[in-house]
Amino acid sequence: MSISLKKILKNKYVLYISNKDTSYTKIIKILDIFFKKTLWTDNQKEANNLYEKVNPRVIVTDILLEKHDGFDFIKEIRKRDEKIPIIVISSKKDTTTLIKAIKLNLTDYILKPVDINSLIYALNNSAKKLLNGESHTISISRNKHYNYIDNSLYINKKIVKLTKNETILLELLLENKSSIVRIEKIKSHIWKDKEVSESAFKSLISRLSNKIGKESITNSFGIGYGIIDN
Numbered sequence: 464m465s466i467s468l469k470k471i472l473k474n475k476y477v478l479y480i481s482n483k484d485t486s487y488t489k490i491i492k493i494l495d496i497f498f499k500k501t502l503w504t505d506n507q508k509e510a511n512n513l514y515e516k517v518n519p520r521v522i523v524t525d526i527l528l529e530k531h532d533g534f535d536f537i538k539e540i541r542k543r544d545e546k547i548p549i550i551v552i553s554s555k556k557d558t559t560t561l562i563k564a565i566k567l568n569l570t571d572y573i574l575k576p577v578d579i580n581s582l583i584y585a586l587n588n589s590a591k592k593l594l595n596g597e598s599h600t601i602s603i604s605r606n607k608h609y610n611y612i613d614n615s616l617y618i619n620k621k622i623v624k625l626t627k628n629e630t631i632l633l634e635l636l637l638e639n640k641s642s643i644v645r646i647e648k649i650k651s652h653i654w655k656d657k658e659v660s661e662s663a664f665k666s667l668i669s670r671l672s673n674k675i676g677k678e679s680i681t682n683s684f685g686i687g688y689g690i691i692d693n
Contacts, residue, residue, distance in 0.1 A: 470611050471590045472497045474638065478519035479503045480510045480536065482529055486552065486577045493579060494523065497586055499638070507531045514540065521589045522549045526560070537567050546596055548589035552577060601637055603679055603690060609637060616675065628653055629671045636680070636690040645687040 477498040481487055482505050494501040498521070502513045505528060513519065522540065526533030537549055548570040553560070556574055564572045570592065571585035600610045600617075608617045614630050616623040625633065631653050636644060650659055653667075668688060672680045681691045 469497065469590075471593050472521070472586060474499055474611065475520040475593070476500050476502055476517050477521045477523060478510060478513055478517075480507075480522070480524040480528065480533065481505060481552070482525065482527075486575055489579070490523070490552065490577060490582065493582055493586075505529065507536045510536055511539070520547065520593060521586075522547060524549065524551060526551055526553045527555065534563055534567070537569075541567060546592065548592045550582075550585045550589065552582075601640075603637070603675060607675060607679065609633060618675070623674050625674065626670070628667055629674070632667060632671055633675070636688065640690050643681070643683045643687040643689045646685075649687065 475498055477494050477500075479490065479494055479501055481490070481503070491501060491503065502517060502519060504510050504513060507528075507530070510524075514522075522537075524533045524536065526537075533551070533553075537551075540547065540549065545568065549567070550571045550573065551564055551569055552573045552575065554575040561572070570589050571581075573581050573585060594612075600608050602608050606619050609615070610617065611634070614625070616625055616633070632649065635649065635652050646664075650664060653659075668680075679690060681689050683689070
């Protein structure tokens, strides 16, 4: 999967409906790698609640569930959203089941035991669908926008170049827009386990602040930083 497609999924929530069977742990691990957060449930009522409250942009579901038929849930979702990528994972491969699946405009139908490459391929196709159907530009202020696809900051429709670390920092702050991101989280997110000097940290904050405008970044002294609407 290309970096741009990974970025599409990394900012999204995925809803995963399944029993806790032998495939469950493996699939959760893969979804956690590709998505911002994996929302798991084993029943249709909670799945509907999560869909309404959190707005996941990809659904991965089994159809053989203890409390309901997974196809019923998919049919309900399709009444509300014809385009959301839906991946079915199932052990059923009879003709009747496959015909049902085809009618529901699925992104993919993966048979158990789950092959990791098949799941990643399906996620790749889900990202492409989202890429073709969504806007991937977020507003910082009236004349400032950031595009997640080309990693570009636009101010008054002109591109402002960002370094790698400036880009990572800006995306982290935008993912937590209107909230304060703690200094410790910023450091670990950008530099991982590496030690970073206070001067290097403040220099990065200062450079980004100068590029997007000091009025766009708020500083909670000694705690962290955030992007504010202005």
